[in-house]
Amino acid sequence: MNNNTFITIVGAGCSGLFAAARISERLRSPHCTDGVPPSIVSANSVRHINGGTSSIVAANSVRHINGETPSVQWRSEIAATEKYKILLIEKTGSLGNKLLLSASGQCNFTNIKISPDTNPFPLYKNFLSYSDIISYFEERGIHSYIRDDGKVFPKSMKASDIKNLLEKTIKMNQVSIALNSELIDINYHPDNIVLSIKNNNIIQTITTKYLLLCTGGASYPKTGSTGDIINLMEKLNIKTIPFKPALSVPIVTCKEFDFSNSAGVSISNASVSLIRNNRIIRQLKGNLLFTHTGISGPIILNNSRHFEQGDKLVLYLTKSQQRTRRRIITNLSSLEFHIESLGDINEAMCSSGGICFSEINRKKMCLKKYPNIFVAGECVDFDGDTGGYNIHFAFATADIAVTAISDRHCTDGVSPSMWRLEIADTSVQKRNRRFLLRTGFSDLNLYLKKTLIFSSFSKITPFLIHISSEVSPASSALYQNFYAIL
Numbered sequence: 001m002n003n004n005t006f007i008t009i010v011g012a013g014c015s016g017l018f019a020a021a022r023i024s025e026r027l028r029s030p031h032c033t034d035g036v037p038p039s040i041v042s043a044n045s046v047r048h049i050n051g052g053t054s055s056i057v058a059a060n061s062v063r064h065i066n067g068e069t070p071s072v073q074w075r076s077e078i079a080a081t082e083k084y085k086i087l088l089i090e091k092t093g094s095l096g097n098k099l100l101l102s103a104s105g106q107c108n109f110t111n112i113k114i115s116p117d118t119n120p121f122p123l124y125k126n127f128l129s130y131s132d133i134i135s136y137f138e139e140r141g142i143h144s145y146i147r148d149d150g151k152v153f154p155k156s157m158k159a160s161d162i163k164n165l166l167e168k169t170i171k172m173n174q175v176s177i178a179l180n181s182e183l184i185d186i187n188y189h190p191d192n193i194v195l196s197i198k199n200n201n202i203i204q205t206i207t208t209k210y211l212l213l214c215t216g217g218a219s220y221p222k223t224g225s226t227g228d229i230i231n232l233m234e235k236l237n238i239k240t241i242p243f244k245p246a247l248s249v250p251i252v253t254c255k256e257f258d259f260s261n262s263a264g265v266s267i268s269n270a271s272v273s274l275i276r277n278n279r280i281i282r283q284l285k286g287n288l289l290f291t292h293t294g295i296s297g298p299i300i301l302n303n304s305r306h307f308e309q310g311d312k313l314v315l316y317l318t319k320s321q322q323r324t325r326r327r328i329i330t331n332l333s334s335l336e337f338h339i340e341s342l343g344d345i346n347e348a349m350c351s352s353g354g355i356c357f358s359e360i361n362r363k364k365m366c367l368k369k370y371p372n373i374f375v376a377g378e379c380v381d382f383d384g385d386t387g388g389y390n391i392h393f394a395f396a397t398a399d400i401a402v403t404a405i406s407d408r409h410c411t412d413g414v415s416p417s418m419w420r421l422e423i424a425d426t427s428v429q430k431r432n433r434r435f436l437l438r439t440g441f442s443d444l445n446l447y448l449k450k451t452l453i454f455s456s457f458s459k460i461t462p463f464l465i466h467i468s469s470e471v472s473p474a475s476s477a478l479y480q481n482f483y484a485i486l
Helices: 014-027 072-083 097-105 130-138 159-172 228-235 319-328 389-406 441-454
Strands: 004-010 047-050 053-056 086-089 144-146 151-154 176-178 181-188 193-199 202-213 240-246 251-253 266-276 279-290 312-316 334-341 350-355 373-375 419-425 434-439 462-469 476-483
Touching: 004 014, 014 086, 014 097, 014 159, 014 202, 014 389, 086 181, 097 159, 130 144, 130 151, 130 389, 151 159, 181 228, 202 389, 228 240, 228 350, 373 389
Parallel strands: 004 086, 004 202, 086 176, 202 373
Antiparallel strands: 047 053, 144 151, 181 193, 193 202, 240 350, 251 334, 266 279, 266 312, 312 334, 419 434, 419 462, 462 476
């Protein structure tokens, strides 16, 4: 285990694996060592050093240093690896355990119902959209399958494909991995963070500049999610909420109903009242499923975060559900279920609780009191509905955190949060066409490609591209004759 690292990521579940892949891709890019934005020119183009100044030169040229002509790609990767050492710590003996369990091994990783207008997440607009996440995997060879209900899966319907891609990425980018290692203490200093790591009953101390906590919640503890974040944050005086099961099936009883005779029966758009102390506290709508021992389905799973032991659930049977009603019970217009106990957190799809959002800078996913400690995923007090929302939240919060970190270091001393991009078509027919775009530096190339693909620009037309920082006008560059051969 490396005793000095640039960033240490704790937890290799959904958010941790995605964070390690994203940060390693960004920090290994050439622009993190010599200031060149990635992939703006041809992949074979490099910078030519001449008397201390630099300029973009033709494709297939090389950097000349002391008469040598080594590959810039190779040199920048070596420099980035040495400068930005990344360590991924995992409590168990393998990576991506919870990711492999998601959606019964199929990995429902986002949902097309997530949009800026219906964003269920308490975050800002720099949150990844479902199309961003789909594009990320599509560009790396994993195609998506979108169901009629909006759920998005890998086309293979194999969670292992997502996990293997992320693992391959972090290994290719030389991320150090420490398995069977547990973070037991955090000692924060403004310039560095000292971590105590336990491995095989041996405690080792490492120093890191940034810490990203992706420790998960408390559901499915066999995957390594054992609620460790609560104790770690308590020592730092960070407010947390105790974990409890979410997306879980409560244990219910119903005197006038035999569940075993109706297992598999479903009711679409069911209406259910949640009653506590003889008062209706919530009206629920959604699909309900009868099982051998109780009730389940989205209406139960998505609202289980609101249940308490002793509550009542009253299901109303309407005339439009007459066929289903006859299969369930006769002469009754409603069924009353008593919640005997909440679902087992060991079997819950996720947990609610964790670090309070009031402690977090949501634009960067760092702790307000400790700006070099970042958090992502289920260790934060958020739990979404079933259908890809929680994995989307894990990926998106990880992306916010690693973007905040990389933007501090990948601009050659300039740290603008946004850049201004101007593209001018120089073809005879469309000489005056221009396109303006504001975007984060790290995703500049992705936005550029999207701009050209979805505009009416010709794919073989030369462009003038001007990029300038909104923070530092001096940090700008003009790229001529860029051919958009995508």
